[in-house]
Amino acid sequence: MKQKNRIGGRLFIGLTFLFLYLPIFLLIVFSFNAGDSSAVWKGFSLEWYSALFQNRLIMESLYTTLLVSLLATAIATAAGTFAAIGLYSLSKRRRDALLVVNDIPMMNADIVTGVSLCLFFVAFFQGWGAFAQWFNSVQGAVELPVRLTLGFGTMLLAHVAFNIPYVILNVAPKLRQMDKNLVDAAQDLGCTWMQAFWKVILPEIKPGIVSGALIAFTMSIDDFVISYFTAGSSTSTLAMRIYSMTKKRITPEVNAVSTLLFLSVLALLVLNNVREIRQERREARQEVREPSFLEKLSMKFNQPAYRWARRGLAGAMACAFLAAVVFLTGATSSQPVVNVCSWGEYIDEDLIGQFEDATGIRVNYQTAESNEALYSLLKSGGADYDVIVPSDYMISQLMEEGMLEELDYSQIPNFEKIDRRFRNLPYDPENRYTVPYSWGTLGLIYNANMVDEEPDSWGALYDDQYAGGVLLINNSRDALGAALLHLGYSVNTTDAGQIREAFGLIAGASRRGVFQGKVMDQVFQKMEGGNAAIATYYAGDYLSMLDNQADGVDLRYVIPVEGANWFVDAMCVLKDAPHYDEAMAWINFIASTEANLANMDYIWYASPNTEALEQYPAYYEELYGEELDPGLYEIMAAPAEVLERCEMYLVLPPATRALYNELWVQLGT
Amino acid sequence: MRSKRGWFAFPYVIWMALFVVVPIIIMAVYAFTAADPATGAAQATLGNFTGMGLYLSVFLRSFWLAVLATLVCLLIGYPVSYWMAKEGPRFQRLAMALIMLPMWMNFLLRTYSWMSILENNGLLNQLFRAAGLLDLLGVDHLQMIGTPGAVVLGMVYNYLPFMILPIYSVIVKLDGSLVEAARDLGADGVRVFRKVIFPLSLPGILSGVTMVFVPSVSTFAISNLLGGGNQMMLGDLIELQFLGGAYNPHLGAAISMVMMVIVVVCMVVMNHFGEGEEQAVML
Numbered sequence: 017m018k019q020k021n022r023i024g025g026r027l028f029i030g031l032t033f034l035f036l037y038l039p040i041f042l043l044i045v046f047s048f049n050a051g052d053s054s055a056v057w058k059g060f061s062l063e064w065y066s067a068l069f070q071n072r073l074i075m076e077s078l079y080t081t082l083l084v085s086l087l088a089t090a091i092a093t094a095a096g097t098f099a100a101i102g103l104y105s106l107s108k109r110r111r112d113a114l115l116v117v118n119d120i121p122m123m124n125a126d127i128v129t130g131v132s133l134c135l136f137f138v139a140f141f142q143g144w145g146a147f148a149q150w151f152n153s154v155q156g157a158v159e160l161p162v163r164l165t166l167g168f169g170t171m172l173l174a175h176v177a178f179n180i181p182y183v184i185l186n187v188a189p190k191l192r193q194m195d196k197n198l199v200d201a202a203q204d205l206g207c208t209w210m211q212a213f214w215k216v217i218l219p220e221i222k223p224g225i226v227s228g229a230l231i232a233f234t235m236s237i238d239d240f241v242i243s244y245f246t247a248g249s250s251t252s253t254l255a256m257r258i259y260s261m262t263k264k265r266i267t268p269e270v271n272a273v274s275t276l277l278f279l280s281v282l283a284l285l286v287l288n289n290v291r292e293i294r295q296e297r298r299e300a301r302q303e304v305r306e307p308s309f310l311e312k313l314s315m316k317f318n319q320p321a322y323r324w325a326r327r328g329l330a331g332a333m334a335c336a337f338l339a340a341v342v343f344l345t346g347a348t349s350s351q352p353v354v355n356v357c358s359w360g361e362y363i364d365e366d367l368i369g370q371f372e373d374a375t376g377i378r379v380n381y382q383t384a385e386s387n388e389a390l391y392s393l394l395k396s397g398g399a400d401y402d403v404i405v406p407s408d409y410m411i412s413q414l415m416e417e418g419m420l421e422e423l424d425y426s427q428i429p430n431f432e433k434i435d436r437r438f439r440n441l442p443y444d445p446e447n448r449y450t451v452p453y454s455w456g457t458l459g460l461i462y463n464a465n466m467v468d469e470e471p472d473s474w475g476a477l478y479d480d481q482y483a484g485g486v487l488l489i490n491n492s493r494d495a496l497g498a499a500l501l502h503l504g505y506s507v508n509t510t511d512a513g514q515i516r517e518a519f520g521l522i523a524g525a526s527r528r529g530v531f532q533g534k535v536m537d538q539v540f541q542k543m544e545g546g547n548a549a550i551a552t553y554y555a556g557d558y559l560s561m562l563d564n565q566a567d568g569v570d571l572r573y574v575i576p577v578e579g580a581n582w583f584v585d586a587m588c589v590l591k592d593a594p595h596y597d598e599a600m601a602w603i604n605f606i607a608s609t610e611a612n613l614a615n616m617d618y619i620w621y622a623s624p625n626t627e628a629l630e631q632y633p634a635y636y637e638e639l640y641g642e643e644l645d646p647g648l649y650e651i652m653a654a655p656a657e658v659l660e661r662c663e664m665y666l667v668l669p670p671a672t673r674a675l676y677n678e679l680w681v682q683l684g685t
Numbered sequence: 686m687r688s689k690r691g692w693f694a695f696p697y698v699i700w701m702a703l704f705v706v707v708p709i710i711i712m713a714v715y716a717f718t719a720a721d722p723a724t725g726a727a728q729a730t731l732g733n734f735t736g737m738g739l740y741l742s743v744f745l746r747s748f749w750l751a752v753l754a755t756l757v758c759l760l761i762g763y764p765v766s767y768w769m770a771k772e773g774p775r776f777q778r779l780a781m782a783l784i785m786l787p788m789w790m791n792f793l794l795r796t797y798s799w800m801s802i803l804e805n806n807g808l809l810n811q812l813f814r815a816a817g818l819l820d821l822l823g824v825d826h827l828q829m830i831g832t833p834g835a836v837v838l839g840m841v842y843n844y845l846p847f848m849i850l851p852i853y854s855v856i857v858k859l860d861g862s863l864v865e866a867a868r869d870l871g872a873d874g875v876r877v878f879r880k881v882i883f884p885l886s887l888p889g890i891l892s893g894v895t896m897v898f899v900p901s902v903s904t905f906a907i908s909n910l911l912g913g914g915n916q917m918m919l920g921d922l923i924e925l926q927f928l929g930g931a932y933n934p935h936l937g938a939a940i941s942m943v944m945m946v947i948v949v950v951c952m953v954v955m956n957h958f959g960e961g962e963e964q965a966v967m968l
Binding site for chain 1: 712775778788793906923945
């Protein structure tokens with residue numbers, strides 16, 4: 017009976033471990049896959065490992081993750097131990113009161129901690145900005161930076177803040193267990209308090225410190241939510257990088273990096289286990305163990321004669337720490353930089369390298385999910401961008417709120433090449449803030465093999481016959497715009513009744529399970545892989561999908577009969593951008609005909625550059641040795657008669673915007 | 686030593702005030718104000734709270750999925766802890782290490798690993814197709830990603846260690862002589878478990894339940910990745926207001942406040958259950 021029970025128990029434990037490890041095992045297997053599929057095995061290859069080491073974004077984020085975890089653990093362990101000793105010197109009543117506060121970050125949901133810290137930092141930055149402005153105006157000797165943003169520093173502070181409580185929690189019981197008389201005895205025997213600390217307290221509480229540090233490190237490395245809210249846009253941990261990748265296209269390099277991480281942790285664990293088992297055996301044999309090298313070293317250090325060495329070591333560590341901090345803050349300022357924020361899959365990445373080589377300016381290239389998400393990020397104080405590439409209506413909104421800086425067109429000679437059609441558009445009537453980046457239409461993309469008849473109306477998005485196969489575009493403006501068009505209203509209506517009616521159309525379809533999900537750049541993988549039948553997306557991205565569609569997938573693009581939206585995305589510079597001249601250089605570079613041709617070929621969005629637009633078919637022919645399909649070219653650069661059926665978004669008044677937000681949040685509730 | 690080194694605590698008191706108390710106060714200020722639509726200036730209001738009824742379904746869904754995930758974790762975690770504690774020390778150490786190990790990969794990587802498995806054209810569906818299961822059912826694929834089940838699965842997968850560790854650490858310290866005594870007094874296996882082992886492991890269970898429930902009810906990454914945006918949860922609702930597509934930090938802060946209250950209430954209830962027991966063990 018007992019034996020049987022045991023087998024049953026082991027079987028259950030085994031199954032649980034299978035559940036825990038099977039997904040990780042699959043991740044590892046597919047990191048060696050030749051294709052870029054995570055589901056179909058196409059042969060062994062190491063290509064994703066070599067790709068990983070060349071992927072600057074992932075490698076940088078890996079470095080950031082390790083650095084922030086290690087630094088936060090070190091700081092939190094030291095500070096937490098110090099604080100715990102302090103707490104145990106207080107009266108019980110006071111100590112208990114403080115421990116309640118200490119518990120708050122541990123018991124609060126991560127997201128609440130993250131949000132509160134984010135708001136705190138932003139409030140502090142605002143206060144600081146006002147102070148710095150005043151300070152700079154009353155004296156000229158020291159120039160304080162006016163604009164502070166979230167970044168590595170704030171993320172590190174946040175990590176330390178949520179790690180300290182765990183250290184205290186682990187050190188405190190050891191202090192409680194410790195015989196208080198020990199310290200008194202040591203001091204009676206002539207120790208100073210410091211000596212008593214090193215010789216008596218520290219060895220007693222060491223297990224607590226070690227386990228506290230271990231838990232702090234685990235929490236740091238496992239954290240995503242708090243970093244996400246406090247790191248801002250320019251710093252990314254690995255988790256943040258992967259999260260933003262899941263919103264676009266996840267590449268198998270992620271499998272490779274997971275594998276490496278997993279294997280290194282596994283190796284550490286195995287080593288530790290082997291060591292412990294050996295030690296145990298030795299103890300079982302009652303053998304006197306030879307002290308290890310480290311132990312000998314620490315024994316030596318504890319001799320008074322080595323006090324200088326101890327102090328020297330402490331000094332060296334402090335210096336190293338300071339150097340790391342200086343390096344971290346200094347590394348960013350030594351080389352000219354420009355921080356660019358654009359959309360996913362929206363640039364030929366070779367251009368970044370070309371620009372860096374030509375000018376020596378480092379490009380920190382990031383992406384946002386949608387205009388609305390970009391706006392949130394800017395407002396939350398999380399973004400320290402110089403150049404952004406919002407769409408028409410968002411540009412107006414940013415201008416209205418005074419968030420854009422005028423451009424210095426004398427530094428952008430390539431602006432002359434921008435077609436007249438794309439200058440002085442309603443969003444920037446005098447063209448003082450923007451240089452167009454690309455333009456295009458919003459339409460229906462469908463997989464002809466997954467629909468019975470070819471849809472030509474926005475109504476297909478809300479049609480029950482495609483239940484579970486429709487991808488709703490994940491931004492309020494485009495999603496509601498399509499619904500408004502379907503109902504025969506203008507995309508720029510401010511009539512709350514019409515907007516609510518359009519929302520009702522979407523919400524009803526959502527309730528009936530028509531939508532598979534709300535997506536932005538995830539649309540690529542979903543449509544290319546044949547995972548969804550219909551989506552709303554941009555013409556250029558449709559053409560990119562054509563290049564990558566899987567077997568048995570036949571993607572088509574249509575501008576529905578009700579008409580559609582046409583848009584211009586333009587480069588602008590944020591107010592008080594710290595790298596204004598570098599931003600001008602970048603904009604000028606991107607506006608050049610060569611860059612526009614390369615971009616057009618890569619992202620398939622039409623260029624606003626007259627020469628590039630004209631030369632593209634010839635460029636294509638020269639590059640690929642075949643003629644560009646005129647049908648495709650018309651989808652990319654919609655001819656005048658198509659544009660006539662399309663409406664451009666205008667900025668909506670604040671009350672309408674609030675309504676859009678309110679409705680959008682309700683979707684999916 | 687007493688009182689002489691009390692000042693050691695002083696920097697930490699300031700630190701806590703600055704990084705724990707003040708942020709929560711600022712969050713509360715945001716929660717009780719709203720931006721005037723015309724001017725953008727902040728005005729005091731209760732509207733963020735009174736208007737929350739609109740999101741009732743999100744609250745309910747979050748609760749329901751989190752309760753479900755917690756239950757599943759308990760149903761898996763308790764037996765695992767129980768049987769683990771019966772094994773030899775080497776087995777126990779290895780098992781502990783294996784449970785902790787995935788935590789050192791980031792939880793997002795763990796969640797991501799499920800994405801490719803559950804996709805419509807993903808690994809599981811391919812497997813079913815190859816096995817002829819899909820033809821048998823007459824469907825092209827089984828819809829797994831984007832369903833509540835996928836979200837619960839993701840939560841269970843990520844937070845199971847949080848359930849196992851506290852329960853295990855309580856059971857392993859359980860005084861074996863109590864079990865023997867109960868047996869000597871004639872209790873059978875079931876009775877020993879019900880009357881002795883289970884009540885004594887309650888602190889571990891309570892601590893495990895809170896450690897799974899709190900992150901589950903507040904998650905946004907898991908519901909985002911595995912729920913496909915269809916299974917909006919409280920965390921998603923908050924994220925949407927700060928970094929998502931509907932900027933309104935006031936509403937976001939208000940929901941965060943509510944979440945905080947929920948968590949505090951959970952803690953109080955849990956502590957009430959566990960009253961008289963040893964303080965719940967964390968990790």
